[in-house]
Amino acid sequence: MIDVVAFDGDDTLWHNEGLFSVTQERFRELLTPYTEPTVVDERLFETEMRNLRLFGYGIKGFTLSMIETAIEVSEGKVTAEEVQRIIDAGKSMIGHPVELLEGAQEAVEAVARSHRVMLITKGDLFDQESKLARSGLGDLFWKIEIVSEKDERTYRRVLDFHGLSAEAFLMVGNSLRSDVLPVLAIGGRAVHVPYHITWAHEHVEEIDLPDEAFATIDDLWELPQVVASL
Amino acid sequence: MIDVVAFDGDDTLWHNEGLFSVTQERFRELLTPYTEPTVVDERLFETEMRNLRLFGYGIKGFTLSMIETAIEVSEGKVTAEEVQRIIDAGKSMIGHPVELLEGAQEAVEAVARSHRVMLITKGDLFDQESKLARSGLGDLFWKIEIVSEKDERTYRRVLDFHGLSAEAFLMVGNSLRSDVLPVLAIGGRAVHVPYHITWAHEHVEEIDLPDEAFATIDDLWELPQVVASL
Numbered sequence: 001m002i003d004v005v006a007f008d009g010d011d012t013l014w015h016n017e018g019l020f021s022v023t024q025e026r027f028r029e030l031l032t033p034y035t036e037p038t039v040v041d042e043r044l045f046e047t048e049m050r051n052l053r054l055f056g057y058g059i060k061g062f063t064l065s066m067i068e069t070a071i072e073v074s075e076g077k078v079t080a081e082e083v084q085r086i087i088d089a090g091k092s093m094i095g096h097p098v099e100l101l102e103g104a105q106e107a108v109e110a111v112a113r114s115h116r117v118m119l120i121t122k123g124d125l126f127d128q129e130s131k132l133a134r135s136g137l138g139d140l141f142w143k144i145e146i147v148s149e150k151d152e153r154t155y156r157r158v159l160d161f162h163g164l165s166a167e168a169f170l171m172v173g174n175s176l177r178s179d180v181l182p183v184l185a186i187g188g189r190a191v192h193v194p195y196h197i198t199w200a201h202e203h204v205e206e207i208d209l210p211d212e213a214f215a216t217i218d219d220l221w222e223l224p225q226v227v228a229s230l
Numbered sequence: 231m232i233d234v235v236a237f238d239g240d241d242t243l244w245h246n247e248g249l250f251s252v253t254q255e256r257f258r259e260l261l262t263p264y265t266e267p268t269v270v271d272e273r274l275f276e277t278e279m280r281n282l283r284l285f286g287y288g289i290k291g292f293t294l295s296m297i298e299t300a301i302e303v304s305e306g307k308v309t310a311e312e313v314q315r316i317i318d319a320g321k322s323m324i325g326h327p328v329e330l331l332e333g334a335q336e337a338v339e340a341v342a343r344s345h346r347v348m349l350i351t352k353g354d355l356f357d358q359e360s361k362l363a364r365s366g367l368g369d370l371f372w373k374i375e376i377v378s379e380k381d382e383r384t385y386r387r388v389l390d391f392h393g394l395s396a397e398a399f400l401m402v403g404n405s406l407r408s409d410v411l412p413v414l415a416i417g418g419r420a421v422h423v424p425y426h427i428t429w430a431h432e433h434v435e436e437i438d439l440p441d442e443a444f445a446t447i448d449d450l451w452e453l454p455q456v457v458a459s460l
Contacts, residue, residue, distance in 0.1 A: 126286030
């Protein structure tokens with residue numbers, strides 16, 4: 001029997017990747033004088049991957065990676081004014097209103113009637129706390145964990161910390177890589193709710209996953225029923 | 231009786247502000263073509279304070295604030311190469327070896343023999359986790375809390391979360407503002423271990439603090455004795 005249901009935050013309960021996409025679109029336009037849009041995308045992704053080890057996830061690291069990419073693709077010709085526009089784009093992402101996904105609040109409330117519910121979200125501590133506060137969902141959760149990476153080790157640590165067993169744990173999230181695979185690997189269960197955009201870093205190839213421990217749903221309205229069936 | 235002794239990380243157990251100082255020194259030099267060193271310091275501090283609400287504490291936010299300050303004080307003349315040097319300075323801060331303060335490990339070990347010891351450190355999640363891992367001190371702590379702000383509300387939340395009472399809680403740290411005053415305010419005890427440099431934001435005027443709940447020591451070698459006496 002499932003005892004605890006944990007939700008991911010970004011792109012599971014509230015929109016996130018859309019904000020990155022819109023910003024990246026503006027970033028491409030900003031660099032039109034210097035290079036092709038596809039080159040910007042490729043180089044930005046390379047820069048982000050190279051910097052991940054130092055910066056971790058989040059908007060501040062993304063902003064620094066955009067600046068580095070702009071310097072690279074412009075061959076040092078990017079202007080101070082353009083750099084400032086990149087910083088301003090990062091700031092406006094941080095200050096952007098938190099928009100809940102369809103059915104997010106209702107799903108958490110419904111599951112909370114029968115289970116303990118947690119939030120396990122990855123990213124920048126300050127930014128995630130701020131988003132959670134603005135989401136209005138904070139009081140619904142039994143426990144909140146903001147983590148810097150979502151791998152097997154992290155899930156094991158979180159479960160140990162709260163004295164939970166993997167067998168009674170279900171994770172709900174949009175990322176196969178971060179919300180589903182590591183949870184299944186440690187013996188938990190997972191529900192995948194795909195978001196319409198997936199960051200390349202989070203992308204994994206389609207794979208067969210065990211039906212008894214895993215389900216995919218189209219949106220959070222379906223969640224309460226699936227939780228009851230798993 | 232004190233049950234739990236919590237340590238701050240930056241500038242209490244390991245050096246931190248020195249790294250910011252050295253970087254800021256280089257930043258001043260980098261901007262010599264544009265303005266006076268004192269102007270750089272003033273404007274950087276203003277930029278940091280303005281951005282704190284969006285960026286929180288940590289090296290990535292500091293790096294973005296340096297870039298903004300460089301654009302401002304150079305009146306948009308700072309070059310892409312100079313911006314890259316600022317980013318590189320930020321990266322080298324993140325990757326810098328963690329240097330423990332004199333007696334840090336011994337103090338934590340000594341206190342851990344008679345008390346439960348915690349780490350309560352403020353800043354960027356990813357960066358703090360990385361520093362803790364590199365400090366080699368991780369296994370000494372009963373619990374570790376990385377928080378985005380250290381105010382009364384945060385300490386209350388941490389104590390509640392772990393089921394601790396303020397009366398039995400002692401905080402050890404270098405910052406009167408973050409480690410001492412909020413802990414005394416909620417009824418806990420605190421030991422102040424001043425560091426030789428204090429970031430302007432953490433500075434508070436000398437004040438009278440109650441002797442029975444508070445002590446100042448010169449270095450961590452004195453800690454075990456003071457803990458026993460409080």
